[in-house]
Amino acid sequence: MKSDFLIINNDSWNPSSYYNDTTTLNWVFTYKLFKKIYINREKPKDRNVKYAIHKDIYNCFLYKYRNCAKTRKRSNK
Numbered sequence: 001m002k003s004d005f006l007i008i009n010n011d012s013w014n015p016s017s018y019y020n021d022t023t024t025l026n027w028v029f030t031y032k033l034f035k036k037i038y039i040n041r042e043k044p045k046d047r048n049v050k051y052a053i054h055k056d057i058y059n060c061f062l063y064k065y066r067n068c069a070k071t072r073k074r075s076n077k
Helices: 029-039 055-075
Strands: 005-008 024-027 049-054
Touching: 005 055, 029 055, 049 055
Parallel strands: 005 049, 024 049
Antiparallel strands: none
């Protein structure tokens, strides 16, 4: 779900607001990892780790995920 991601926008990017002594960001760049996180099959193993994704990439992957689901439903009929 959206709450599993730290969505970062270029306009608001300020590294000091995301990084501190204990938090680590794992960047999401692949659709495969995005999908695992989005459907709750992938969780950070450490609570000080957060999944970060750029807002535009998040929107693109979400669009692909939703459209692939529609395609799968149509092909199963």
